[in-house]
Amino acid sequence: MELLVVNILNFVFATATLALVVLGLAIIFGMLGVMNMAHGEFVMLGAYGALVVQNAGLHFLFAIPFVLLLCIIVGWFIEWSIIRHLYRRPFDTLLATWGLAILLRKGIEAIFGRDYKSIDQTLPGTVQLMGVDYPAYRLVLIGLIALFFLSIFLWYRKSNTGARIKAMVTNPALASAVGIDTRHLARLTFIFGVCTAGLAGVALAPMVRIDPFMGLDYLLSSFFVLVVGGLGSLEGLLTGASVIAGTDVTVSALISKTGGYIAVLTLSILFLWLRPNGLFSSR
């Protein structure tokens, strides 16, 4: 029973963090058609941002504005220098962002070195929940992520930014003809995606290892989520995250971690093959 509760909490936590990590990738891929292989490196940027804040002796929460600022600058520069030349060349963006990922890894390595860094836990300890001890920070994070998604969902529905982005995606020529500055909008979308990745990095930083190669972990699992959830809707994204997390948690708990990993890979291949547009595709 206790094991079941822990596994359920683990599943919820894994779904929430996966969804948070994938959000940026989904936005950039779904809205702009850019397969961003450097997505994991933006998560890494967020984690290192938290490290800078910790080294400066500031409270962990200061990492949020700091990383946002950092991501805006970096996102803007990358969009300006590389991405904007490659819209509608999906293979080329994939390759260019792969090169970019190498550059970001090496850049971080040049500044911080290759060794592991550690962020102190601001909310250490565990909380009793349904008869099990569960880390307090995780519970808080689950709540915060849920809140974050809810607000994005409401904002996207209400503001006409959503409508403008939709217009841009469905018909860029027409969108610019009716006065939507598509180039500006694309840039903002990209920066927004980078910022959510950075924030995910901050949120995860106290729990995970931090080194220049950490980004690769997030890239692969993010792609799996996108594959299952499909593009274009928050519901799909959350479903994708829960399917991937659920498969991993279940198979890992029943068989082994390697089994879980192979199950996730196989599931992704099947989705790519049979339902390339995700669970909610009409076909």
Add this chain to the structure above:
Amino acid sequence: MAYFRAASIPFAVVIGLLFVPFIWDTFVAYQLGLYLLYGMVAQGIALCWGRTGFLPLGQALFFGIGAYVSGAALTQFGDNWLLLIPAFLVAVALPALLACGVGLLVFNRQVGSGPFFSLITLALSILGFQLANSWSTVTGGFNGMTGIPGLPGIDSYEHLYYVILAALLFGSLLLLYLQRAPFGQLLSAIAGNEDRLQFFGFHTGLLKAMAFGVSAGLAGLAGAIYAPHQGIVTPQAVGFLLSAEFVIWTAVGGRNSLMGPVMGAVLIGFLASGLRDTFQYWEVVVALVFIVVVLRFPGGLAQLAERIVPSRHRRTAIQARQRTHTIAGTKTQPETNLKFDHVGLKIGPVTILDNLALDITSKGIHCIIGPNGAGKTSTFNVLSGKLPITSGQISWAGQRLSGMRVDQVAQLGISRKLQVPSVFAALSIDQNIDIALWAGRLRRRDYFSMQPFAWQTELLGDLETRFDFLHNGHAPAGVLSLGQRQMLDFSMTYLGEASLILLDEPCAGLSSAETVEMIEAIAQINQLTGACAIIIEHDMQVVERLSDHVLVMHQGTLLASGTMANIRNNAAVQAVYGGGTK
């Protein structure tokens, strides 16, 4: 012959490479050998990516399988060539068949060359890495399959290099031949417009799977030599990072070129090997080169080289075709009997075709008219297999069409011209005509024979006299005017001499003079081939001149059919149309 002239390039490269051990030393040659093996894999990627338009991202999987098979064989069989040779064949055939199978499964479900296929191959390569790592009893796990002996009688440091050169030459000549054969031309056509090629009855999924299989076989061959070259095979040889590097080398070298990818692998290989011990950030240099190439030189180094030295074989390619081999004209025509039996088509909540029922049982020209959104083009789509119907049945000459792929429908002798003229813009007029002539005629062995390039038919001669610009065969189809493209597309639709021809607004975008020419062409050519033609047309003048059998569609159903006079007097039609000509 042009093939031999083009083959001079790989020959020259390999002959040049023969001197490497003498100019430098055997170590440089040994090092170069590895990069050449990598280059062979990159050549295969270029076949898929530059030529055919889909990007395999997990090519190391096939390289690694070849390497493990060859490594296991060398360890087990030692110096018994009788056992080794079949094992090497397996090392090539196994990856090739696996790739072919994966390709067929994926491409048959998904038309086009989107990123999904790429991601599947990537995931397969990651899966392969995991299996190679965990399955220690066979692969040796992370530590790898070690102590693999060299090829019997061939020293790995001194002489294996020449085996690699032979393999490189073999691979290059094979690729060159495949690219020049009808198979290669069809691959180019896939990159240009896969949909159109399917309407010519070509099973593009199979063609792509075969191209993928060839590239995987080549990767397997390189891997098979890699095992004795390195003496060890580890899971990295299957993994994601090597796969990514293969793509980088291909991109930097030139995805559209035969020898460019080899150049890319060698250049980056030596660059990395020279820098990695002295410059900690050597990967930055490689990454920067890579990004600049992707952004500024999509054709890679080969494109740069071509800009500096204009290629010789490009000039030879622009000779017009010598069509000397006349092949049979009209084939035996099946009975003309097209039947739509209460056909329904729904996409989401929208009903496109609503219990559509129609019968066409006579040769000659039939016109479908109807307001926008009546379901005319959708009728063609379901008929040609482009969209699956949700209810009812369609049959042609007694054969049920439901569930057939586009190319299978086309193979029954149904040829379709799309509304927007869609020719293969990157190919020459001659090459466009080739493909149309091959439609329904190319037998299996013809794919790899040069003879089909010389094919000639009576109908083609007739079309060439009619449309003068067709004589200018070496011009790229992309430079033709809209009218000429319509005429080329029209000619191509008829060249396969299908028994049922579907023309979707053949006169759209034509000037009035061109329209007259086109109407005349349709009438006479259709008469000549004795086909049954169905034409979607808005222009009532065109309809009136071409045909006396008109079908009027409205809201997904057949509103009326009959002679022009009947239709004019039909009250229902008048109500919908509000009368009058265009």
Add this chain to the structure above:
Amino acid sequence: MNRRSFIKNALCTAVLSTGAAGLFTGTALGADPIKVGILIPQSGPGGLFGPSCQNAAQLAVDEINAQGGILGRPIAPIFADVGGPPSDATQAALKLWKGQKVEAFIGMHDSAVRGALTNLFKGQVPYIYTAVYEGNECSAGTYVIGETPPQQLKPVIPWIASKKGASKWYLIGNDYNWPRDTNVAAKDYITQSGGSVVGEEYLPFTADNFDSNLARIKSSGADAVLITLVGGASVGFNRAFASFGLSDSVVRLGTLIEENTLAGIGAENSKNLFSASGYFANIDTPDARKFAADYSSRYGADAAALNSLGESCYEGVLFLQALAQNAGSLAIADIEKASEGTRYSGPRGTATMQNRHVSTNIYLAQARGTDFEVVETFTNVDPGSTCN
């Protein structure tokens, strides 16, 4: 000189001088230095250990050269990156061996690369392997000074069992040879110490979520966990382990948790964490203290932190000196004959070669924050080598 060999020489010189310009940083005392190839990871996941390894090796070289070198000849170290796949490592080693005529190799890298190198060298050149590994390397010309599972576990498991009361062990490692081979050895020692194995698990390299493993460890009732995860996976696992509060009640023992990994785990997550190794940065012996002092005075406080893998490169150079002096030459035939019983002393203590491995001191350390504190020293532990 005929024309072809002239071109060949000219090109060779050009290639080598551009390619190797930066390599000869060592102090060349005499006319005929001994070129020693030092193969360390500078890229890839192991690249973390490159800088400390290079520093340590260079320090040993300078000390030996200051005392007159090996057999009267100064050492000229040539460092090469073997952090990539084995095919890259082979290329790097070949370039040194055939291209620059290196006379001996010292390597600190993973076992896959070692497999490729022994295959390449085929016993024709002395090759000293310094990294901790799974054991049973017996190739001719190869000398192993790194820790083996018997060394790290045979004395340590009974100690943990008696001092910490551990009897129910959970074994967790990455899914490859080293952890699997280590655990085969571990199971024997656990049974002998009266304990039992309550779980055994191997994780893919890509694992970044350890929740299901932690849940299983918890429900298994384990009171000790033997960790053979490497690098980042070890950091991630240990952080998650502590966040679930398991560190209060369950002892953790790792055989590859060195200073870098501990820094990544973080002070608040290192409670009840033990590590067994041939070296820790703060071993309290005169030799080790002197080495640490020399290292920090030479490279400064900001230099790459000392750790067992980095330090092993120092030991490797010392061992090469001892081998050469024992054999009286660097010729592989002489060294092969003389290697057995070769003794040397370094920061780890005194080590003696037996069956291509060394019997050496093993330290058991407990983490205090992000530092290790040696709690027990086992002297002259047998490597359990099966080579003859």
